[in-house]
Amino acid sequence: MPRLVKRYFCLLWQQRTMATLGLLLATITAISGIALLAVSGWFISATALAGLSIAGAHSFNYFAPGAIVRGLSITRTLGRYGERLTTHEATLRVISRLRAELFGELAKHSWQEQPLNNHDASSRLMEDIKHAEALYLSALVPGFVMLLCSLLYLITVSLFVPDIWIWLAPTLCIAVFFMPWLYMHLVLQPQDVLHQQRSQQWSSASSLFNNVRTLILFQRFTHSTQQLQQAASTADYSEQQASRAQQHVMSLSQLILAVQVLVMLWQGLLALSYGYIEGAHLFMLLLLTLGVQEVILTGVNSLANFGLGYTALKRIDYLASNISKKDQRQFVSADATVIKVTQLSYHYPQRQTLIIDKVNTELSAPHWYWITAPSGHGKTTFLHLLMGHLQPSDGTLLIEKSSAEQIGLMPQKIDLLRGTLRYNLCLHQQHSDETLQETLRLVELEHWFQQLPDGFDSWLGEGERMLSGGELKRLGLARLILQDPQILLLDEPTAGIDQLSAARILSKLHHHWKGKLVIINSHDSSLSCSTDKALTLNQLAEGVSEVQKII
Known part of the structure; x- marks a missing residue:
């Protein structure tokens, strides 16, 4: 493991109390939101079914479910506030130390003749620093929440329909593990190439404007502008490809999650026909599935961002450790x-x-x-x-x-x-x-x-x-x-x-x-x-x- 990657996780471990509290509060917030959706759906459907008969309407307990809904709503609100407070505090504590050490290390070297002394390299460095600093907040926290919520979801639905996890586990694994990997390779890598092309385009444009008189004098202005236009066209095409790839990946994710809903509906109807669950429970499980899917869709980008942040730390570590020459x-x-x-x-x-x-x-x-x-x-x-x-x-x-x-x-x-x-x-x-x-x-x-x-x-x-x-x-x-x-x-x-x-x-x-x-x-x-x-x-x-x- 690269030195800077170890250092990042060491700094994060030093803030483990705040970081762990942030993970727990983020998980509580997500679970409360999912449960609120599921319980509200069950409460509405159960109330409607109870109202079909006078006896059912008089015997149905309206107060306990209402209290649960209010409790989950308050828990979600407080959890979201506490999660924002703790995760951002942990992030700021880590990146304040990381930035001080990183720029202190970079400041020891002379960059007058090194690659950092040009726009492309410095822009790449700032982009890497941004991804590295967001590793905990944008990758670890939502990724952990997605994994834990998916596991709890399987356990919960298995309590109502015991054998359903056999059908749901494959689709969950594809959505949780394969889709982030696919997103990173089909979307993030083209976006990285696009960033480099845009940086090169900016450098070429700056050079063109600074040397316009010389280029005109030597009759090279038209040729240089044509090269700049060609570079812009290439970057535009790369941007279209990256956007198209992102749409394809998100469409595939939606398709996989739609299959998961259909599996849930199919197995739920079978359980309903055999009398294992009630109609309100089936509606609750469907809403529970939709709530978990919202967390999974958010987590797809987060696990992909983990790979992005990890790679960024490796590049920064190489830059800080190996690129400068020894003082002779x-x-x-x-x-x-x-x-x-x-x-x-x-x-x-x-x-x-x-x-x-x-x-x-x-x-x-x-x-x-x-x-x-x-x-x-x-x-x-x-x-x-x-x-x-x-x-x-x-x-x-x-x-x-x-x-x-x-x-x-x-x-x-x-x-x-x-x-x-x-x-x-x-x-x-x-x-x-x-x-x-x-x-x-x-x-x-x-x-x-x-x-x-x-x-x-x-x-x-x-x-x-x-x-x-x-x-x-x-x-x-x-x-x-x-x-x-x-x-x-x-x-x-x-x-x-x-x-x-x-x-x-x-x-x-x-x-x-x-x-x-x-x-x-x-x-x-x-x-x-x-x-x-x-x-x-x-x-x-x-x-x-x-x-x-x-x-």
């Missing part, structure tokens, strides 16, 4: 912080051309290194290799004295979280207001901060106060300052900041980060100090073309 950076103890790069090469999975080819260099603290080159020459890729977000195709990265936690990266794109300024600065850490104010002073955001109505408790993000491009860059620098790593990787840290302000900020950071190893990727080398070192093409790569060099 080597960390060793030493007296000084040094990064030694030997024969480092890298190419993205989608491309065969090396963007970094046999790089050799040594970077040591306390120094600032500036990497300058045109866009597309691998500067950002080199920083991500140092950070561990990407793994080398060949070569070694040896980092002395520092650990993985002591390497910090300021990316090109700074994300603004919808939350307070304190939350955006501290992230998962704790800092005093004095420390935060000093950090804002270093990146020259103190005047902007003084304009905020609630200070560090002022909300930022979409729908709240937004920041300009330069202010976002300063916020990113402030986050890195608060993290206080030993090795700092800055990817275009001054983009969007005017040159005078950028020079002042970098001058302050030179003093603040004294003794650290700082590596900057920038298009503007004029901001470097006389003590900074420039990494030229010859220093990093030898024997490769200009296109393949990273800087």
